Amino acid sequence: xxxxxxxxxxxxxxxxxxxxxxxxxxxxxxxxxxxxxxxxxxxxxxxxxxxxxxxxxxxxxxxxxxxxxxxxxxxxxxxxxxxxxxxxxxxxxxxxxxxxxxxxxxxxxxxxxxxxxxxxxxxxxxxxxxxxxxxxxxxxxxxxxxxxxxxxxxxxxxxxxxxxxxxxxxxxxxxxxxxxxxxxxxxxxxxxxxxxxxxxxxxxxxxxxxxxxxxxxxxxxxxxxxxxxxxxxxxxxxxxxxxxxxxxxxxxxxxxxxxxxxxxxxxxxxxxxxxxxxxxxxxxxxxxxxxxxxxxxxxxxxxxxxxxxxxxxxxxxxxxxxxxxxxxxxxxxxx
Numbered sequence: 001x002x003x004x005x006x007x008x009x010x011x012x013x014x015x016x017x018x019x020x021x022x023x024x025x026x027x028x029x030x031x032x033x034x035x036x037x038x039x040x041x042x043x044x045x046x047x048x049x050x051x052x053x054x055x056x057x058x059x060x061x062x063x064x065x066x067x068x069x070x071x072x073x074x075x076x077x078x079x080x081x082x083x084x085x086x087x088x089x090x091x092x093x094x095x096x097x098x099x100x101x102x103x104x105x106x107x108x109x110x111x112x113x114x115x116x117x118x119x120x121x122x123x124x125x126x127x128x129x130x131x132x133x134x135x136x137x138x139x140x141x142x143x144x145x146x147x148x149x150x151x152x153x154x155x156x157x158x159x160x161x162x163x164x165x166x167x168x169x170x171x172x173x174x175x176x177x178x179x180x181x182x183x184x185x186x187x188x189x190x191x192x193x194x195x196x197x198x199x200x201x202x203x204x205x206x207x208x209x210x211x212x213x214x215x216x217x218x219x220x221x222x223x224x225x226x227x228x229x230x231x232x233x234x235x236x237x238x239x240x241x242x243x244x245x246x247x248x249x250x251x252x253x254x255x256x257x258x259x260x261x262x263x264x265x266x267x268x269x270x271x272x273x274x275x276x277x278x279x280x281x282x283x284x285x286x287x288x289x290x291x292x293x294x295x296x297x298x299x300x301x302x303x304x305x306x307x308x309x310x311x312x313x314x315x316x317x318x319x320x321x322x323x324x325x326x327x328x329x330x331x332x333x334x335x
Contacts (some may be wrong), residue, residue: 009143014155023047026062040064058101062187068204084120084174084285087191093252096218103254104189107206108145109213110161110175110246112138118207119143120177122257122285124185126158126177129281131261135173139163139295143177145186146214153214165284165291170276171233171261172284173246174291189248192255194234194277195217197224205260207239215244219271226274233274234258240273249275256281268303327329 023037033056036048045064065086092230094102106121117134121127128143135141141161146153158306160179166172177186204218217237226235235318238249240260249258258275284291 008112010153023064025056025064027056027059027060028062037064040092040094042094058098061102063102067280068225079334084127084288085282086188087192094254096216099204099252100216101251101253103189103250104214105145105247106189106207107214107248108143109208109211110134111142111144113140114138116208116211116243117245118243118260120248121145121186121188122191122319124188126186127164127181128161128175128177129259129285130173130175131259132168132171132173133261134246135163135166135175136168141175143175144213157214164295165286165288166293167291170280170284172259172276174283174285174288189250190250190255191278191282192253194256194257194279196225197221197234197257198250199223203236203238203249203257204252205244205247205249207240207241207244207260209241209243211243219273223269224277228274232277233262234277236273236275237271239271240271 009216023036025037025047026035027033031165033047033049034055035050037048037108038053040046043058045056045058047056047061072244100110108119108121108128110117110119110128112135114137115134117130119130120133122129141163143158145156145158147156148154156180160177162176162178163173163177165174166274175303194245199221201221202218203221204216206214206216209215217239219236221234223235225232227233234249234257236249236258238260240247243327244260245262247260248256251257255278257278258272259278259281262274264272264274
């Protein structure tokens with residue numbers, strides 16, 4: 001028994017992954033470069049501005065996205081009005097190291113008085129996805145972001161965090177960071193297509209196992225539809241541990257295709273890790289009003305002690321009933 005614990009040919013000097021479509025390069029300083037994306041590679045993106053070709057260093061780029069027409073041409077899923085997430089804006093696969101530059105800033109640490117887990121930001125207004133079991137029974141939560149400062153990371157902790165929605169059945173929760181400076185917008189990650197996964201394709205995870213910040217692990221998809229306790233999961237060899245719960249599982253395009261939430265643990269068992277598919281996450285986010293968190297509802301996250309059980313105690317008979325039984329069952333008064 002085991003237990004489940006909660007690109008192509010180069011066109012510009014050494015550049016690969018040719019694209020040749022209109023797009024937008026969003027820079028970390030807030031500026032944008034619009035033009036035809038000639039190519040992407042790990043260290044730069046090449047953009048044709050019409051009158052010149054510009055090579056933008058990867059360290060200055062927040063993200064690269066397709067414009068409206070190009071996104072549809074690439075088969076990217078359209079984002080419906082009211083969605084909290086964006087989809088399929090990274091059409092080029094990159095090595096894990098390069099992916100960290102474009103997705104790492106959106107992965108966070110989620111803490112409560114009794115434990116910690118991981119999460120990721122899906123909307124620039126501070127909406128964070130994590131597992132339900134990371135926040136179940138808690139209302140005092142904090143979220144720590146890791147912001148790149150030179151060669152290191154600056155830890156930015158937010159202590160006003162609200163539970164927006166949660167679904168214990170599929171183990172998902174939506175949080176919102178509320179202590180946000182005016183005009184501040186957060187880095188986000190796109191959600192990918194978990195239905196199109198193939199066994200053997202490369203994936204990677206970012207999280208904080210045992211509180212070890214921004215730990216990266218890499219693996220492959222072992223099965224894209226593994227049935228566990230009546231629910232479908234992505235089975236992967238990507239190593240996860242306690243503290244990875246709620247963190248993202250990425251494909252090599254830097255898109256979230258799953259939410260890490262459990263692994264098989266037993267002596268001699270390795271590499272059996274499971275993630276909630278992105279298709280389930282999208283359904284949860286689109287129907288978040290149905291899962292809205294209400295602290296007045298006893299099923300909405302607070303822990304309640306179980307009701308007291310009947311207690312058998314010895315009963316000493318008085319002189320008037322000396323002939324009665326020597327013991328009886330005393331039950332507490334109704335609550």
